[in-house]
Every structure is written in C-alpha cells, then in structure tokens.
Ligand SMILES: *[C@@H]1O[C@H](CO)[C@@H](O)[C@H](O)[C@H]1NC(C)=O
C-alpha cells in the first residue's frame with residue numbers, strides 16, 4: 682500500500698503527508714475515539730490500525746489497535762483484518778476477556794503463519810490493542826507500539842484546582858535488550874546483537890510480534906495484558922506506533938492531547954507533532970476519550 686496522501690496531495694506543505702483520519706462516539710456516550718495515520722518521510726505505508734465499536738451479547742465493546750508492520754505490510758494487514766474478529770468471537774470473550782485476548786493473539790499468529798507458508802520473505806507486525814468491555818479496559822501488547830493513559834490529578838499549587846493529566850504507560854515495549862526478553866531469547870538459543878540498535882539475531886528490533894516465521898523461536902506472539910477498571914480519573918488513552926514514541930515522550934503526548942476535546946483532532950495533532958519533530962517512520966495514533974458524569 683502506498684501513502685495515499687502523497688498520491689493525492691502533492692502540494693501538501695509537509696511534503697506529501699496529509700493524514701488520513703476519522704473517529705466516532707459510542708451510542709451510550711461513554712467514550713469517543715479518533716485516529717490519524719501519516720506516512721512520515723517514507724513512501725510506502727506499513728502502519729495499520731483499527732478503531733471501532735461493536736456489540737457482543739448486548740454489551741457495547743470498543744476495539745482499538747495499532748499494528749506496525751516490518752518486512753512488508755502483509756502481517757500488519759492480516760492482523761488488522763483478523764485479530765478483533767478472533768477476540769470477539771472467542772467463547773469466553775465476556776466471561777474471561779483476558780484469556781480470550783491471549784488465545785485470540787495466539788490463534789491469529791498461527792493462522793497468519795499458515796498463510797505465509799509459500800512466502801520467501803518474512804513479514805511481521807507489532808500490536809498495541811485496547812478492548813473496552815463495560816467498566817473494564819484491557820490493553821495487550823506485542824512489540825514497541827505503546828499504550829499510554831492520562832490520569833487526572835489536582836495540582837495542589839494551583840489556586841484554580843487545575844486538572845493535570847499524568848501519563849501512565851499501560852504497556853512496556855518488547856525491545857530485545859529488555860533484561861527479561863534478552864534472557865528468554867538466549868534461553869531459546871537466540872542472540873541479541875547491536876546493529877544500529879539492539880536486534881534479535883542482528884535483524885529484528887522488537888522481541889515479540891505477529892509473524893516473523895524465520896525467527897519465530899525467539900519472536901514470541903504471547904502478549905502482555907493489563908486489565909484496569911475504568912475510573913473517573915481516567916481521561917483518555919493514546920495508542921501509537923514507534924513513529925510517535927521515538928520523538929514524543931509519554932508525558933508530552935498526554936499534555937498535547939489534554940486540551941483538545943475532539944479525539945480525531947487530538948490524534949491528528951499528535952501525528953503532526955511527530956512529523957514536525959522529524960520522525961522518519963510511519964506514524965499512527967489512536968486516541969480514546971472516556972466521558973464521565975462530571976463532564
Ligand atoms: C536498551 O537499549 C537502548 C538503546 O538502544 C537503551 O536506551 C536502553 O536503556 C536499553 N535498555 C536496557 C534494559 O538495557
């Protein structure tokens with residue numbers, strides 16, 4: 682897939698990188714979302730995302746994900762089209778959502794690897810997903826796309842009780858040099874080598890991902906999953922590819938989004954900020970805003 686924006690807007694002042702964006706609101710008004718995707722300074726797009734609201738057993742469910750491909754876009758595209766289907770159709774989706782997510786990740790990876798059977802080149806994808814079911818938020822992660830939450834807190838020094846958002850990472854990147862990841866890879870017989878950055882086998886800069894058939898012994902598709910109750914102090918969640926996080930800190934992202942009530946506008950501004958700061962990668966951002974009674 683080529684960067685749509687560069688094909689359609691050759692006169693764009695950013696040099697051909699107008700974002701693709703969109704968004705929506707849940708029918709019960711409890712959350713809204715927006716997304717934006719920008720091709721960065723490269724010419725083909727390997728970042729994919731999915732953001733939608735669905736109903737499962739009468740429950741309103743929010744499904745949000747960022748999938749950053751490597752070695753081509755096949756794996757990211759496959760994950761975009763299959764992961765959430767596999768999650769919501771899992772028989773335990775409502776009763777044990779965490780298990781359903783873990784098993785759907787595993788299923789999606791093995792199904793994808795089967796379709797790859799005749800492919801000579803190896804492709805893979807990260808995933809950073811958020812699933813909202815009732816009062817629960819479940820964040821799952823493979824690789825280095827990241828989920829960051831903004832928690833409101835009162836600034837004790839501000840006379841007007843200004844609400845300040847504090848960034849809380851809900852996922853920890855799977856980088857090959859993370860101590861536990863390096864140990865897991867080495868125990869499986871792999872090596873982590875420096876080649877511009879830390880890489881598994883000197884090749885891959887993430888230690889967990891979908892796909893990557895040739896390195897599968899070391900590149901786990903078992904996600905780390907964090908479950909939170911949606912509390913009143915949760916303002917919004919940002920999911921983004923490393924195209925954002927390489928140049929914008931968690932706190933800077935939260936501070937930027939905080940004053941923008943429309944999540945689509947916020948996602949677009951995040952991508953633009955990353956682009957402005959020189960991100961050379963694909964940039965995809967999803968913002969999910971929680972609406973509480975007090976608003
Ligand atoms: C991993 O490597 C990066 C540099 O690529 C470094 O900034 C980071 O601190 C390292 N992490 C660990 C756990 O060694």
Ligand SMILES: CC(=O)N[C@H]1CO[C@H](CO)[C@@H](O)[C@@H]1O
Pocket residue numbers: 684720721722723724725726727728750751752753961962963
């Ligand atoms: C548009 C863009 O940046 N495409 C790149 C996305 O990222 C992959 C891998 O990081 C590159 O190979 C693409 O060229």
